[in-house]
Amino acid sequence: MTSPSIPGLRAEFGPAVERVLVSCGDTIVYVTRDRSHDVLAWLKDAPGHQFNYLTDVTAVEYRDSELPLEVVYQLRSLSRKADIRVKVALDKRAPLQVRSVVDLWRGADWLEREVYDLFGITFTGHPDLRRILMWETYAEGYPLRKDFPLRGHFSRAEQTRQALAANPEAHYSLEELSIAEAFDELPPDMRQRLARGERGYLK
Amino acid sequence: MGLSNPATENRADEVTTVSSISPNWVTTRLDFLTNWARANSLWPMPFGTACCAIEYMATAASRFDIARFGMERQSFSPRQADVLICAGRLPFKLAPVIRRIWDQMPQPKWSISMGACASSGGIFDNYSMVQGIDTIIPVDVYVPGCPPRPEGLMYGIMLLQKKIKGETIADDMLREEKLVGPSGLFLPAERVDELSEPFGNSVHQTRSA
Amino acid sequence: MSLRTVEMALATPGVDRDGNASRVPLGVGGYDEDFGAEHMLVNIGPQHPATHGVLRLVIELEGETVKRCIPHVGYLHSGFEKLGEYRHYNQIIPLTDRTDYLSPMANNVCLALAVEKLMALEVTERCEVLRVIACEMSRIISHLVWLGTTGIDLGAFTPFLWSFQERERIYNLQESWTGARLTTSLTRVGGMMADIPEGWEAGLRDFTRTFPDTLKEVDTMFTRNAIWIGRTQGVGALTADEAINYSLSGPMLRASGVDYDVRKDRPYLGYESYDFDVPIGEHGDIYDRYRIRLEEMWQSNRILEQALDRLQGLKGAPINVDDPRVILPPKSRAMSDMEAMIFHFKQVMEGVKPPAGEAYMGIENPKGELGYYFVSDGTAKPVRWRIRPPSFLNLASLPRMCEGALLSDVIAINASVDIVMGEVDR
Amino acid sequence: MTPEMKGFLLLSTIKMLVVFTVIMVGVALLTLMERKVSAWMQNRRGPNRVGWAGLLQPAADGVKNILKEETFPALANRWLFLLAPALSFIPALLLSAVIPFAAPLPVEFDFTLGPLGRFIHRGATPMVVADLPIGFLFVLAISSLGVYGIALAGWSSNSKYALLGGLRASAQMISYEVAMGLSLIPVLLLSGNVSFTSIIAQQQAGLWYVLPLFLSFFIFLVSGFAETNRLPFDLPEAESELIAGYHTEYSAMKFSFFFIAEYANVVTVCAMVTTIFFGGWDIPFTGWDESGGVLQTLLTGMFFAGKVLFWIFFVMWIRWTLPRFRYDQLMALGWKVLMPLALAYIMVTAVAIYLIEQVAGVTNPRLSALALFGLNVVIAVLVFGLLDSGAFIRGSNRRQQRATVTP
Known part of the structure; x- marks a missing residue:
């Protein structure tokens, strides 16, 4: 049985709701990439739906390389005790981008960073999109992608070398505290030093 | 960190000369005293990361009580620690940290690799995990198990005590540590390939490739 | 908002690029x-x-x-989810032990439930009761570690050892049931690894009878202790709206006054038929979290007693579903019966094969809502195994809780989140 | 130099050696005692592998630390880094010089020792290395020197944890110094003297000061905990926050010196508590005066040791029981509770003593002490009632009421 929210969703967004299916009792809604944020915002606030709790954000890549990458949002309404799963399919040939939902749920912050880290999906509008589980200079790619071998791309020796070269306190600086916004707050001399590349370089 | 320094000379092929001082009555008596003190006052630096850390905590708790060995002072400052106990898996992201802590510990120092993951990578033969902390720091005692029981860890500690009691101050090579070369390996790459042919070693990607 | 990435030069702190020592600026x-x-x-x-x-x-x-x-975070990233894609469903169970290693049995249960949801399997009643026992034992030992480590973080060392004494008693029970103290691998898809051994209930009953003594002792030591109250009340407070917005779950969410417990609101394993209360806080501070976790241990003790009573009436009942697709035939039959041997062989070599589809199963773990999300394409290995990590999401609210706190408070707040890094970093 | 002076010097040297040895060995054994007491409270065994019941454990730790590598953090201020352990170690030992540890011992000798000449000593010798007339003023002065060692250790290490530890230590020790000093003024009022010997004599005549001056005792004890950086006031080395606080960067013997200093301070504070509030070496209801012999000296010495050991045990008991204060709570307790309390108590005691001795004309010291004791019971009930209501430490005033939200 599909979720009772589906008719409302279809009425509100029409063609943006691509398809609806049920798997193991859970309703799955596929929405288009450009309307995903609107759909989620509507689901969060619309009276009668109120999926106010973001259970999870993740992504799925299928073994069949033709199939698109899916970003999965698990929503829950705490008051109505109902669930819905919203999926956004991303064509692998296009840039992997989707609107961030951090402005709706603060809890999405780290979840989206994790998806970015492990799948390489960019969330536009995310305040601080950095790698979270792997280190900042990790060079091998996105580990949960299917074209990423289980043991990584590099040899063990190279991995060890790179890991040891990664400075454990490299981010122990103001720049690190919040990379996205720190630069503007830096004192002018530090900004100049950064621009000169004394502590690193901007790109 | 002492890591970026390339090993200027490769000692792998040298014949190890053990000592410049021959053992005599004085050194053996001194050895006894120093080794007795060191073996019985091993202040651990608990580098607890994962499941093994819980078993390490159980070892420190009432039922097993490593305090009996004089080890209840957990030195979270590496400066005051004698034995680094790496309890749990070690991802590459943590590799420089353990190396740094090891470098910060004053001599004489020892290390125990607790559990399968620390010793060999365990079930985590994947992109993120160091396949054995002995690729990062020297290890004195490996304790197998996933996680090892507290009895296992205590047996490892007792083995380490035994090892310490066999040390001598006459051996000036005892605390010598080889630095990692620019390739990230202790041995030259060709030598690694040669040693690991034709099957590679347990994690066959450790080849220099 | 502009996105900038500043890449750090790979120089050791305290040493500049030329290798000369330099003073690290303190501020x-x-x-x-x-x-x-x-x-x-x-x-x-x-x-x-x-x-x-x-x-x-x-x-x-x-x-x-x-x-x-x-x-x-990420210093313990072990690639669980990637490893899961290379494992049969039953082979993933040992991995789940090692994510949240403070409550391994509850993780095992969650995995089994998720795969059973994917395959639409109904487990037997005895199995359900045993799984409830496993979950509640896990809750107790996990909260015990939380209690001990929080005590240490706030400077009181002794309760840590008291809680570990109780843990040792549960370890003994776990060990006699599963053979391992910590990494239990208790469940299988469609059932359990093993039934409880003879006389095991008596041991657990003894535990449930004497465990409240320790709780009372902790209660006298902390609940009205002026220093403890001073350190915890009003520190790290989150409102209910914030807690929901940050996707918190478990005791963290309930301490903020949100009445949500997966066991009550989306019952599984027949939790709706047990008589227990869900404690709700009102201030959302560390003290409320402490009170809630303490109360949850009492409630878990109550559930354990009820489950033991039910187990009495289920003596000799089967623990595994009668389905050769998922459950191995008994060894004796596999050695003598051709059909059983074929099933055994196929099970071991090929593994459980759920139909194509996907399922999300969330259970109330000690840390919060643990969810396993499986995507299957009909083969024996999942396409995607996603862990919805409760402590990862709870930890994400730390910067918010620490605003304006003191350094000592950060330690206390961090302790109150009850993280386990194996789960945060996976 | 007169033979009498030589005799005095000889005796003082002997006393110094004895006290130094006892303190050093005692401190070593105290570390073992701490471990055993904690083990006992936590249902453990504690060290028991070296020597009988682990008695040689301190020796093993000591020898190991002597033989361990000394580290100097790069860019630490080398000289201050070296000096800091000594600076905290020496005041801790100096303090033990002024505390009388037994009844005076009658010693008489008159002999000639080769080229050194004649040594003469007659009469009772006070069992204290230096019987200073300034008594506890000296203790207060020297104990406040200890903070330099810790602050310098924190600063010179070039480590942030150590710096924070050092800062906390200096603020905390200086704050509690005030309360500690103020808490001793009622003692001065009652005894009329700061010398330890006369304080003990007064207590023999009247009552142990813990009864007539209970609040002084309480404030002194709390400040003593803070002065020695023991739980619940161990913020300078708060393990779970600052790893090891001010001695994070210290290894080997330099670290051991901090350790010894801490325990020596504990001994001193406990000895002070014993001397000022629990009659020192006085054995109650015996009324022995200075005419006793060697046996009396021995017995009183043992009694003194017993009392000090009890207080040391008390300190350890507290350490393994209570959680740690937060920094602002610690400061609030020192400045907002203990100091005003001590000031008010000075006033109350002064008035009470005036009333009892001048107005009522009570001359029997025991009677006047009993009267003060009665007053103290009333004050204590008031003060602890106030403290328990949680106005200061509890922090409940920070708590805002919030309605329960059900989603």
Whole structure:
């Protein structure tokens, strides 16, 4: 049985709701990439739906390389005790981008960073999109992608070398505290030093 | 960190000369005293990361009580620690940290690799995990198990005590540590390939490739 | 908002690029010739007594007041989800032990439930009761570790050892049931690894009878202790709306006054038929979290007693579903019966094969809602195994909770989140 | 130099050696005692592998630390880094010089020792290395020197944890110094003298000061905990926050010196508590005066040791029981509770003593002490009632009421 929210969703967004299916009792809604944020915002606030709790954000890549990458949002309404799963399919040939939902749920912050880290999906509008589980200079790619071998791309020796070269306190600086916004707050001399590349370089 | 320094000379092929001082009555008596003190006052630096850390905590708790060995002072400052106990898996992201802590510990120092993951990578033969902390720091005692029981860890500690009691101050090579070369390996790459042919070693990607 | 990435030069701190020693600036911001910097950056972790593993916090301090707190995780990233894609469903169970290693049995149960949901399997009643026992035992031992480590973080060392004594008693029970103290691998898809051994209920009953003594002892030591109250009340408070917005779950969510417990609201394993209360806090501070976890241990004890009563009536009932697709035939039959041997062979070599589809199963773990999300394409190995990690999401609210707190409060707040890094970093 | 002076010097040297040895060995054994007491409270065994019941454990730790590598952090201020352990170690030992540890011992000798000449000593010798007339003023002065060692250790290490620890230590020790000093003024009022010997004599005549001056005792004890950086006031080395606080960067013997200093301070504070509030070496209801012999000296010495050991045990008991204060709570307790309390108590005691001795004309010291004791019971009930209501430490005033939200 599909979720009772589906008719409302279809009425509100029409063609943006691509398809609806049920798997193991859970309703799955596929929405288009450009309307995903609107759909989620509507689901969060619309009276009668109120999926106010973001259970999870993740992504799925299928073994069949033709199939698109899916970003999965698990929503829950705490008051109505109902669930819905919203999926956004991303064509692998296009840039992997989707609107961030951090402005709706603060809890999405780290979840989206994790998806970015492990799948390489960019969330536009995310305040601080950095790698979270792997280190900042990790060079091998996105580990949960299917074209990423289980043991990584590099040899063990190279991995060890790179890991040891990664400075454990490299981010122990103001720049690190919040990379996205720190630069503007830096004192002018530090900004100049950064621009000169004394502590690193901007790109 | 002492890591970026390339090993200027490769000692792998040298014949190890053990000592410049021959053992005599004085050194053996001194050895006894120093080794007795060191073996019985091993202040651990608990580098607890994962499941093994819980078993390490159980070892420190009432039922097993490593305090009996004089080890209840957990030195979270590496400066005051004698034995680094790496309890749990070690991802590459943590590799420089353990190396740094090891470098910060004053001599004489020892290390125990607790559990399968620390010793060999365990079930985590994947992109993120160091396949054995002995690729990062020297290890004195490996304790197998996933996680090892507290009895296992205590047996490892007792083995380490035994090892310490066999040390001598006459051996000036005892605390010598080889630095990692620019390739990230202790041995030259060709030598690694040669040693690991034709099957590679347990994690066959450790080849220099 | 602009996105900028500043890449750091790979030089060792304290040593510049040319290898000369240099003094690391102690502070940042508003640098003044005479008085130095206004703020100080303190790096806590990854190896620090109070980070419960390998969490790293970079804290910007003004005096001792926290201006900003940035958690860094990933120091224990072990690639569980990637490994799961290379394992049969039953082979994933040992991996689940090692994510949240403070409550391994509950993780095993969650995995089995998720795969059973994917395959639409109904487990037997005895199996359900045994799984409830496993979950509640896990809740108790996990909260015990939380209690002990929080005590240490706030300076009281002794309760840690008391809680570990109780843990040892549960370890004994776990060991006699599963053969392992910590990494239990208790469940299988469609049933359990093993039934409980003879006389095991008596041991658990003894535990449920005497365990409240320890709880009372802890209660006398902390609940009305002026220092404890002073350290915990009003610290790290989150409102209900914030808690929901941050996707918190478990005791963290309930401490903020949100009445949500997966066991009550989306019952599984027949939890709706047990008589227990869900404690709800009202201030959302550390003290409420402490009270809730303490109360949950009492309630778990109650559930355990009820489950033991039910187990009496289910003596000799089967624990595994009668389905050769998922359950191995008994060894004796596999050795003598051709059909059973074929099933055994196919099970071991090919593994359980759920139909194509996907399922999300969330259960109330000690840390919060643990969810396993499986996507299957009909083969024996999942396309995607996603862990919805409760402590990862709970930890994400740390910067918010630490605003304006003192350095000591950060430690206390971090302890109150009850993280386990194996699960945060996976 | 007169033979009498030589005799005095000889005796003083002997006393110094004895006290130094006892303190050093005692401190070593105290570390073992701490471990055993904690083990006992936590249902453990504690060290028991070296020597009988682990008695040689301190020796093993000591020898190991002597033989360990000394580290100097790069860019630490080398000289201050070296000096700091000594600076905290020496005041801790100096303090033990002024505390009388037994009843005076009658010693008489008159002999000639080769080229050194004649040594003469007659009469009772006070069992204290230096019987200073300034008594506890000296203790207060010297104990406040200890903070330099800790603050310098924190600063010179070039480590942030150590710096924070050092800062906390200096603020905390200086704050509690005030309360500690003020808490001793009622003692001065009652005894009329700061010398330890006369304080003990007064207590023999009247009552142990813990009864007539209970609040002084309480404030002194709390400040003593803070002065020695023991739980619940161990913020300078708060393990779960600052790893090891001010001695984070210290290894080997330099670290051991901090350790010894801490325990020596504990001994001193406990000895002070014993001397000022529990009659020192006085054995109650015996009324022995200075005419006793060697046996009396031995017995009183043992009694003194017993009392000190009890207080040391008390300190350890507290350490393994209570959680740690937060920094602002610690400061609030020192400045907002203990100091005003001590000031008010000075006033109350002064008035009470005036009333009892001048107005009522009570001359029997025991009677006047009993009267003060009665007053103290009333004050204590008031003060602890106030403290328990949680106005200061509890922090409940920070708590805002919030309605429960059900989603």
